[in-house]
Amino acid sequence: MKIAVVILNWNGVKLIEQFLPSVIQFSPEATVYVADNASTDESIEFVKNNYPSVKIVQNSTNSGFAGGYNEALQHIDADIFALVNSDIEVTENWLKPIVETFDAEPNTAIIQPKILDFKRKEYFEYAGAAGGFIDKYGYPFCRGRVFDTVEKDNGQYNDTSEIFWASGACFFIRSAVYKELKGFDEDFFAHQEEIDLCWRALNKGYKIKYNSESVVYHVGGATLQVANPQKTFLNFRNSLLMLTKNLPQRKLFQIVFLRLLLDGAAGVKFVFSSQFAHCWAIIRAHFSFYRLFLKNYKKREKNQTEIYFKSKSIVYGYYVKNGTVFADVI
Incomplete structure (x- = not known):
């Protein structure tokens, strides 16, 4: 090859x-x-x-x-x-x-x-x-x-x-x-x-x-540092765009709505830790997602795989059940 x-x-x-x-x-x-x-x-x-x-x-x-x-x-x-x-x-x-x-x-x-x-x-x-x-x-x-x-x-x-x-x-x-x-x-x-x-x-x-x-x-983070609010913006926005394009239709709006709520909770967490720039980055990410929603919805393929997840919720497994490794959260 x-x-x-x-x-x-x-x-x-x-x-x-x-x-x-x-x-x-x-x-x-x-x-x-x-x-x-x-x-x-x-x-x-x-x-x-x-x-x-x-x-x-x-x-x-x-x-x-x-x-x-x-x-x-x-x-x-x-x-x-x-x-x-x-x-x-x-x-x-x-x-x-x-x-x-x-x-x-x-x-x-x-x-x-x-x-x-x-x-x-x-x-x-x-x-x-x-x-x-x-x-x-x-x-x-x-x-x-x-x-x-x-x-x-x-x-x-x-x-x-x-x-x-x-x-x-x-x-x-x-x-x-x-x-x-x-x-x-x-x-x-x-x-x-x-x-x-x-x-x-x-x-x-x-x-x-x-x-x-x-x-x-x-090395990691050499181009855009983990603490950079722009990285927060891109990760939160792009995750929503990815879900819009690829989730099975019957699960799309339910999961995107839940993600918006969970993103809001993450924003509140940033506020309480005095990371205001990251909270603002999430707000900007959501407004950018709204602007791009229809464009990306039209990119959806005819078939979306149903076997798209490996665990019920890593948020629950990590923050509630205190799982710290892969085997704990799947």
């Missing part, structure tokens, strides 16, 4: 300098690309001067994660796209088990490796961990990470298994499926667009896998 490892970059020369060498060293079977989102720093000059073997795709504007990849991948010819954050350190033979799974399973369209924390390498990393799921209200969580609780990697998820969504931090997808699904939804800009894409793939009958034999380390 022709594999393209594509690193999306925006003003990340320091990250490129730190992490590009491991990608080049451990990806001899792939062509490495840097897809640049109209950076204004020295990223492109650095790559050209130091790594001439790396191909560069320069996007016209910074259209976020979704638009950035959609634009760049139009110019890349490969069977498999490996979409890799600029703050990912890969390991030896990280591509081999992924390619073997794709070869053996024609209906598997998307794969995620084991994602560990670059700063605490014995722990899973927040963005993806050992594969993603969502609960009945559309809240995403992972094997290895439920809300803000992250598990230590003791080998408990050393397997190859079906998951609901793969992390955008390190996301493998067949190029034919990417094109069939018309890529990421650019209304999302960034955050949860990979969950939306995975859900749409499931609605088409494809499978999504996690493979623990491939291991990468992720």
Whole structure:
């Protein structure tokens, strides 16, 4: 298979300098690309001067994660796209088990490796961990990470298994499926667009896998810090857009209404913890969702999968039953 490892970059020369060498060293079977989102720093000059073997795709504007990849991948010819954050350190033979799974399973369209924390390498990393799921209200969580609780990697998820969504931090997808699904939804800009894409793939009958034999380390929050209210805005708004597009019709309005109420409760929690900017971000997210509702409702496919959730409610399991790990809340 022709594999393209594509690193999306925006003003990340320091990250490129730190992490590009491991990608080049451990990806001899792939062509490495840097897809640049109209950076204004020295990223492109650095790559050209130091790594001439790396191909560069320069996007016209910074259209976020979704638009950035959609634009760049139009110019890349490969069977498999490996979409890799600029703050990912890969390991030896990280591509081999992924390619073997794709070869053996024609209906598997998307794969995620084991994602560990670059700063605490014995722990899973927040963005993806050992594969993603969502609960009945559309809240995403992972094997290895439920809300803000992250598990230590003791080998408990050393397997190859079906998951609901793969992390955008390190996301493998067949190029034919990417094109069939018309890529990421650019209304999302960034955050949860990979969950939306995975859900749409499931609605088409494809499978999504996690493979623990491939291991990468992720810094996390290098582009947009966790404490940034804009991240709160994008996560809350995009989650509602994703539900609007993909929930089974008979459950759509009930669950979206409940989510709006639960979002309000989260806003109150932010107020009581004096995080007023995050409360305002939720309010902005809801108004943005209202503006985009009809547009995204029209994007719905004819068939929506009924097996979309892994647990009854992780909010209940985590905050009421005090569950802290994946096994406690499913």
